[in-house]
Amino acid sequence: MSERVIRQVVIRGRVQGVGYRDWTRHVARDRGIEGWVRNRQDGSVEAVFAGTPQAVSGMIAACRKGPSNSAVQAIQERDGTAEEFELRGDRAFAVLPTA
Structure with missing residues (x-):
């Protein structure tokens, strides 16, 4: 069975309304990937990702780019x-309510 990791990330930049x-x-x-995503009142987006280390790492890498209308400035990550x-x-x- 594959190892499973949980990572929490906070994405900052132009990431709400896009x-x-x-x-x-x-x-x-x-x-x-399993988990959730939500807006935060400070204008950032928070997410928790769970899956294989490779899948979660790839997801976080994708988040560094984001959708075409976004402009990611920084990502903080830690173990979830x-x-x-x-x-x-x-x-x-x-997709959870804003926190």
């Missing part, structure tokens, strides 16, 4: 927790 969350959900599903991951509920990948 379809970043829907793009993230679509790309994550295509890559077999099972509690953060479970915020998605029973959905494979969820």
Whole structure:
């Protein structure tokens, strides 16, 4: 069985109002990533990704570019927790309300 990792990321730049969350959900599903994404009140986007190390690493690399209308300036990442991951509920990948 493949190892599974959970990573939490915060994406800063022009990432709200440009379809970043829907793009993230679509790309994550295509890559077999589970987790969630949401806007934050400070203008950033936060996400938690769970999957194989290779898949999660590739997802974070994709987030550095983002959808065509975005302008990513920085990404902070750290190990995520099972509690953060479970915020998605029973959905494979969820778009959560703004926090």
